[in-house]
Amino acid sequence: xxxxxxxxxGTDLRGRRLPKWAxxxxxxxxxxxxxxAIYLGGLLDGGWVLTAVVxxxxxxxxxxxxxxxxxxxxxxxxxxxxxxxxxxxxxxxLPLLSVVYTLVSKGVSRIDADFFTHSMNGITAxxxxxxxxxxxxxxxxxxxxxxxxxxxxxxxxxxxIVEYGxxxxxxxxxxxxxxxxxxxxxxxxxxxxxxxxxxxxKFFNHGQGGYSGFAASxxxxxxxxxxxxxxxxxxxxxxxxxxxEGSYALGIAKWKTVMRVVLPTALPGIVTGVMLAVxxxxxxxxxxxxxxxxxxxxxxxxxxGNQSSLAIYIWDQAGAASQYAPARAWSAALTLVAFVLxxxxxxxxxxxxxxxx
Amino acid sequence: MNPPSLPGSTQSAEPxxxxxxxxxxxxxxxxxTPAADAATTRAQEARVPVDLGRxxxxxxxxxxxxxxxxxxxxxLVIIVAIAVFLIAKAIPxxxxxxxxxxxxxxxxxxxxxxxxxxxxxxxxxxxxxxLIIAVPVALGIALCLSHYAHRTVxxxxxxxxxxxxxxxxxxxxLWGREYLIDPVRDLSAWLHKYFGxxxxxxxxxxxxxxxxxxxxxxxxxxxxxxxxxxxxxFQQTPKMNEEAALALGATKWEMIRTAVxxxxxxxxxxxxxxxxxxxxxxxxxxxxxxxxxxxxxWDVVEVGGNTIAAxxxxxxxxxxxxxxxxLIASGLVLFAITLVVNVTARVIxxxxxxxxxxx
Numbered sequence: 001x002x003x004x005x006x007x008x009x010g011t012d013l014r015g016r017r018l019p020k021w022a023x024x025x026x027x028x029x030x031x032x033x034x035x036x037a038i039y040l041g042g043l044l045d046g047g048w049v050l051t052a053v054v055x056x057x058x059x060x061x062x063x064x065x066x067x068x069x070x071x072x073x074x075x076x077x078x079x080x081x082x083x084x085x086x087x088x089x090x091x092x093x094l095p096l097l098s099v100v101y102t103l104v105s106k107g108v109s110r111i112d113a114d115f116f117t118h119s120m121n122g123i124t125a126x127x128x129x130x131x132x133x134x135x136x137x138x139x140x141x142x143x144x145x146x147x148x149x150x151x152x153x154x155x156x157x158x159x160x161i162v163e164y165g166x167x168x169x170x171x172x173x174x175x176x177x178x179x180x181x182x183x184x185x186x187x188x189x190x191x192x193x194x195x196x197x198x199x200x201x202k203f204f205n206h207g208q209g210g211y212s213g214f215a216a217s218x219x220x221x222x223x224x225x226x227x228x229x230x231x232x233x234x235x236x237x238x239x240x241x242x243x244x245e246g247s248y249a250l251g252i253a254k255w256k257t258v259m260r261v262v263l264p265t266a267l268p269g270i271v272t273g274v275m276l277a278v279x280x281x282x283x284x285x286x287x288x289x290x291x292x293x294x295x296x297x298x299x300x301x302x303x304x305g306n307q308s309s310l311a312i313y314i315w316d317q318a319g320a321a322s323q324y325a326p327a328r329a330w331s332a333a334l335t336l337v338a339f340v341l342x343x344x345x346x347x348x349x350x351x352x353x354x355x356x357x
Numbered sequence: 358m359n360p361p362s363l364p365g366s367t368q369s370a371e372p373x374x375x376x377x378x379x380x381x382x383x384x385x386x387x388x389x390t391p392a393a394d395a396a397t398t399r400a401q402e403a404r405v406p407v408d409l410g411r412x413x414x415x416x417x418x419x420x421x422x423x424x425x426x427x428x429x430x431x432x433l434v435i436i437v438a439i440a441v442f443l444i445a446k447a448i449p450x451x452x453x454x455x456x457x458x459x460x461x462x463x464x465x466x467x468x469x470x471x472x473x474x475x476x477x478x479x480x481x482x483x484x485x486x487x488l489i490i491a492v493p494v495a496l497g498i499a500l501c502l503s504h505y506a507h508r509t510v511x512x513x514x515x516x517x518x519x520x521x522x523x524x525x526x527x528x529x530x531l532w533g534r535e536y537l538i539d540p541v542r543d544l545s546a547w548l549h550k551y552f553g554x555x556x557x558x559x560x561x562x563x564x565x566x567x568x569x570x571x572x573x574x575x576x577x578x579x580x581x582x583x584x585x586x587x588x589x590x591f592q593q594t595p596k597m598n599e600e601a602a603l604a605l606g607a608t609k610w611e612m613i614r615t616a617v618x619x620x621x622x623x624x625x626x627x628x629x630x631x632x633x634x635x636x637x638x639x640x641x642x643x644x645x646x647x648x649x650x651x652x653x654x655w656d657v658v659e660v661g662g663n664t665i666a667a668x669x670x671x672x673x674x675x676x677x678x679x680x681x682x683x684l685i686a687s688g689l690v691l692f693a694i695t696l697v698v699n700v701t702a703r704v705i706x707x708x709x710x711x712x713x714x715x716x
Contacts, residue, residue: 044551049540078608085505088497092584095577096521099532106535156428164425173429175703176436182631182699183692184638186666187439190688193681194442222435229432255421276523283525286640286666290673314527315641318534326535333528344523348516 018070023079026066030058056087107334110327120313121297125322132332134298135313139336141302142213142292142309143282146220151274153221154228155263161229162236163258177233180226188222189287197291205304211293213302216309219287224277231273235266268350275347279340285311310336443689450682458686463651464668466680473665473687475651480664480691483568483643484636486657487575492629494576495583502584503591504613515588522581530645533574534566538646541570545658560659568662571647575636583632590624591617623709630702637695640666665691 034055038046046054060080067076115131123130161174196218198209239262247257263270293306294316308316310332317329451458453469461472498518502511545564552558594617602612618625644667648660669684676684 045547047543050547074608074611078610081610081613082505085497085501088494089501089506092494092498092580095537096580098536099524099529099577102532102536103528153428153431156425157432160425160429164422165429169426170429173432175707177432178703178706179696179699180432180436182634182638182695182702183439184634184640184666184695186638186640186669187443187688187692187695190669190685191439191442194446194685195438198678198681199442222439225432225435253416253418255418258421279523283523283527285525285527286670289641289670311525311527311641314531318531318645329531330535333531337524337528340523340525341520344520348519 015072015075016070017075018067022066023063023083026062027059030062031055034058059083103330103334103337106327106330108331110331111334115328115331119296119298123296125320125325128324130324130328132310132313132328132335134295135308135310135332136335137298137300138213138216138292138295138302138307138309139282139311139339141300142216142220142288142307143278145214145217145302146224146281147274147278149217150221150224150228150277154225155232155270157225157229158232158236159258159263161233163254163262174233177226177229180222181230183222183226184286185219185223185284186286186290188219189290191222192216192219192287192291210304211291211306212304213292213299213307213309215291216288216307217302219291220281220284223284223287224281227277227280228274231276232266232270235269235273236262238269239265268353272347272351275343275350279343279347282343283311283336283340285315288312289315310339439692443685443692446682447686447689450679450686453679454683459690462653464672464683466672466676466683471683473690475653476663476665476668476687477690477694478653479568479647479662480637480666480694482655483572483575483647483662483664484633484639486568486572487579487636488629488633490572490576491580491583491632495580495632496587496625498580498584499587499591500613500617502588504609504617515585518581518584518588522585526578526639526642527645529574529578530642533570533642533646537574538565538570541565541567541573545569549658557655557657560656563660564658565660566646566648566662567660568647568657571643571662571664572657574642574646575639578639578642579632579635582635583628586628586631587621587625590621590628593624594620623705627702627705630698630705634695634698634702637698638666638691639664640670643667644670 034051037043038051038054039048044050060083063083064076064080067079114129115133116136117133118129118131119134120130120132121134157173157177161170161177164170165173192215197211197215201212201215202209243261243265244257247261248254252260288309289312292309292312294312295306295308299305299307314329314332314336317325317332454461454471455469456472458472460474461470462475464471464476502515502518506514542564545558545567546562548558549561549564553561598616598620599612602616603609607615643664647662647664647667649663649667649671650661651663652661654661665687669688672680673684
């Protein structure tokens with residue numbers, strides 16, 4: 001690795017190194033010491049969590065001491081840094097694994113036919129059944145409408161940025177697309193609340209404001225538009241200029257070149273970006289909660305009347321005062337995660353098969 | 358390479374001498390003037406220097422250009438519209454407020470006494486604690502994925518981390534409230550017993566839905582995002598720099614400290630600020646894991662804590678028209694905070710072009 005051994009010269013140029021088993025021995029020693037002192041000895045009221053934490057800390061301290069003695073301070077620092085980096089890794093995986101485990105173990109209890117075919121209409125706090133059919137319809141319709149609006153708009157905006165945009169306007173648009181990716185989702189919800197639910201919607205509804213699934217779609221558009229634009233922009237930049245020049249050399253107009261050459265070449269990447277945006281939008285709770293109203297029965301019409309969505313359903317059930325509600329919430333969460341992760345995985349696999357890298 | 362010059366072109370971006378001498382660029386090199394240079398650069402920047410459809414009066418080219426420009430401008434319109442509509446709805450609420458909206462802590466909308474002080478404090482405080490927990494861990498994982506772990510392992514785990522970034526926040530909220538709350542209650546009691554002399558652990562209960570719980574959930578949520586961003590940044594370190602450090606006899610850690618970290622520093626700062634932006638705007642997970650009080654307290658273990666976004670989610674259902682205006686006014690404050698944070702991050706990223714594709 002970092003040291004060089006020169007065969008043929010009598011002296012070994014390498015410094016003294018700890019034997020390979022030394023870190024393992026130190027780890028075992030630290031674990032035993034921690035177990036005796038904390039777990040059995042009851043120092044600091046320790047349970048097994050504290051035992052593990054103290055064992056890791058002891059390991060780091062002992063390793064630093066031993067390595068400094070044998071190998072010198074630079075190598076010791078290297079060893080401690082390596083251990084810290086690996087323990088950060090394990091530390092982060094634990095809660096994430098716990099989320100997945102809890103989700104699956106608690107979620108499967110209500111994954112049954114009833115759950116996927118029934119709404120919550122007429123379900124009281126004492127009923128164990130009831131499903132999320134209405135919520136799934138809501139999620140699919142809202143996300144689908146949002147994609148219908150945001151994909152053409154986002155792709156066109158990306159085409160402008162990459163193919164046409166020059167000067168201050170293009171720089172401003174590029175910058176604010178980036179800034180817009182960071183807008184909190186609840187702000188999008190509040191905006192649609194002011195703009196559509198208690199604004200534009202009055203024109204279609206005899207002067208009355210009202211919640212609807214379409215309002216949720218609009219909020220999701222605000223969130224999806226920058227994501228779609230950014231990913232599409234990246235893909236368009238990857239299209240080789242030689243393709244464009246070949247098309248121009250044949251006398252093809254610029255807009256036809258974009259439509260027939262550039263966009264088809266970038267298509268797999270664009271699809272990936274759109275799917276990732278859809279996956280993110282499907283899980284959004286806050287904006288949908290503010291503008292779609294939530295509803296216990298089935299409503300197929302997203303343009304009028306309250307509509308539920310899986311995310312709102314989880315929120316409702318998690319807060320409901322019924323002993324059966326948490327199980328429904330977990331099952332809905334599992335359904336939502338399965339939907340989102342399937343989209344994400346398919347999108348990532350598509351991206352790997354894309355020719356543009 | 359020379360683009361075709363068509364007779365139909367009325368306005369050509371090329372330097373004029375090209376039409377007189379069609380011999381290739383090297384013949385023109387000696388007589389290149391600054392003006393001609395600028396024109397050439399401009400011609401290279403514009404992907405098609407000749408507008409091919411200019412003769413027709415109403416044509417696809419113009420229409421297409423219009424459509425794309427309009428879509429691009431829609432982004433600017435939306436940002437401005439968000440600000441305008443929020444301000445328009447917030448003004449009546451702030452005017453109807455009997456106390457100063459920015460300094461009042463309580464939220465008693467029916468009495469017309471409400472303010473954003475405690476909420477804004479809680480928003481920033483919770484997000485900062487989450488960052489303090491998440492950033493070192495995220496850096497460790499990112500380094501592990503980019504420089505330590507075996508390539509196959511790193512690719513697989515990187516994929517898993519990307520997937521976790523896609524898990525909806527409500528799932529983390531549900532997990533925090535149903536599962537994490539018990540360990541955190543024990544942890545709070547333990548922290549108070551042994552570290553109670555530190556003011557932030559000073560409270561002797563009740564424990565449970567506290568800033569500690571909220572920040573932990575938030576930290577776990579922003580961890581994948583910061584990790585993914587900083588891994589991208591670390592992977593862009595030039596191999597030459599790394600090998601040069603190793604060739605000078607640096608240990609692996611010294612190589613990381615002298616080659617990888619300095620190169621990635623702007624990217625790391627930007628990733629952290631982007632994570633902060635996410636944390637500030639996070640709504641549902643915090644609405645489910647914070648206690649929802651209206652006090653300014655540095656204590657992290659006691660039941661309590663609140664943020665602007667969580668307050669909106671929790672109080673929206675019961676709000677009337679005026680109450681919604683008040684919530685929108687608080688949302689305006691959040692919008693301003695996150696806008697400043699995001700613009701800062703973007704300005705840092707724009708200084709280093711190579712990071713833009715990653716972040």
